Amino acid sequence: MSIAKKAVVWGLFAAGGTLSAFLFPALIGLFLLVAIGAVPPGLEFDRIYAFASHWVGKSVLFLVISLSLWHAAHRLRVVFHDFGVRKDKAVANAVYLVAAVGTVLTAFYLYRI
Amino acid sequence: MSRRPYIRPVSNTTWYMQNSRYRRYILREVTCLLVGFYCFLTIWALAVLAAGSPDRWAEFLRSQQNPVMVGVHAVALIYFLIYMTFDWFKLAPKAMPVQLGEKKASDRSIVVAHYVVWALLTAFVAWLVGVIP
Incomplete structure (x- = not known):
C-alpha cells in the first residue's frame, strides 16, 4: 500500500475508533435500558423520529455508523491475520464489503426517514 | 545465511x-x-x-x-468499556501526541481530557434521550 493511501486508511480507522470509543458505551447503555424495559422518553417514536429526520441527527448517525463500521472492518481484517488466516486479500474484500453494505444501508434508511 | x-x-x-x-x-x-x-x-x-x-x-x-x-x-x-474505550484513551497520547509550543502535552493530561470529554458526551446523550433532565 502506498504511503498516501495508508494515511487515509489510518485516518478513517482512528476517526471511527475515537467515535466508537466515546459514543458506543452510551449506545450500548441505551440498548440495555430498552432491553430491561426502561425505554427512555427520547426513544419514543416521535422524538427519535424527529431526531433522525433532522439533518444534524442524520449527519451524526451517518458519520458515527459509517466510520465505526470502517474502523471495525479494518480491525477485524488484522484480527483474522492474528488468528492465523493468511488470505488477506479475500478477508479484506469481505470485511470492507460488509462495511460498505452497512454504510449504504445507513444512507438509504436515513434518506427515507 | x-x-x-x-x-x-x-x-x-x-x-x-x-x-x-x-x-x-x-x-x-x-x-x-x-x-x-x-x-x-x-x-x-x-x-x-x-x-x-x-x-x-x-x-x-x-x-x-x-x-x-x-x-x-x-x-x-x-x-467494551475495559478493552475498547479505556484502552483507546490510554493509547491516545502515544497515537496522537499534542505539541504545545516547545513542549509536548503530558500523557496524563491527554488521558484525563479524554475521560472528561467522554463523560460530557455520555451525559449529553443521556440528556438528549431524557434519561437525565
Missing part, C-alpha cells in the same frame, strides 16, 4: 496465549466485533424507523426486551 535458519516454533493460531501482553492485545482487538454488532443493531433500528410507523417502532422496542439481550448488553458494555 545459514542453510537451516532457526525458525521459532510459534503457532499461527494460538501465539497470543503465551504472553499476557499479547492476550491483552487480542482481547482489545476483538472489540471490533462488538462495534460491528452494535452498528448493525442500530442500522436495524433505523430500518424500522424508516418505515415511519409508531406501532412497528414499539414492536421493535418490545422485541429487544428479553433476558438474553439484557445479558448480552450488560456484558458487552463492561467488556
Whole structure:
C-alpha cells in the first residue's frame, strides 16, 4: 500500500475508533435500558423520529455508523491475520464489503426517514 | 545465511496465549466485533424507523426486551468499556501526541481530557434521550 493511501486508511480507522470509543458505551447503555424495559422518553417514536429526520441527527448517525463500521472492518481484517488466516486479500474484500453494505444501508434508511 | 535458519516454533493460531501482553492485545482487538454488532443493531433500528410507523417502532422496542439481550448488553458494555474505550484513551497520547509550543502535552493530561470529554458526551446523550433532565 502506498504511503498516501495508508494515511487515509489510518485516518478513517482512528476517526471511527475515537467515535466508537466515546459514543458506543452510551449506545450500548441505551440498548440495555430498552432491553430491561426502561425505554427512555427520547426513544419514543416521535422524538427519535424527529431526531433522525433532522439533518444534524442524520449527519451524526451517518458519520458515527459509517466510520465505526470502517474502523471495525479494518480491525477485524488484522484480527483474522492474528488468528492465523493468511488470505488477506479475500478477508479484506469481505470485511470492507460488509462495511460498505452497512454504510449504504445507513444512507438509504436515513434518506427515507 | 545459514542453510537451516532457526525458525521459532510459534503457532499461527494460538501465539497470543503465551504472553499476557499479547492476550491483552487480542482481547482489545476483538472489540471490533462488538462495534460491528452494535452498528448493525442500530442500522436495524433505523430500518424500522424508516418505515415511519409508531406501532412497528414499539414492536421493535418490545422485541429487544428479553433476558438474553439484557445479558448480552450488560456484558458487552463492561467488556467494551475495559478493552475498547479505556484502552483507546490510554493509547491516545502515544497515537496522537499534542505539541504545545516547545513542549509536548503530558500523557496524563491527554488521558484525563479524554475521560472528561467522554463523560460530557455520555451525559449529553443521556440528556438528549431524557434519561437525565
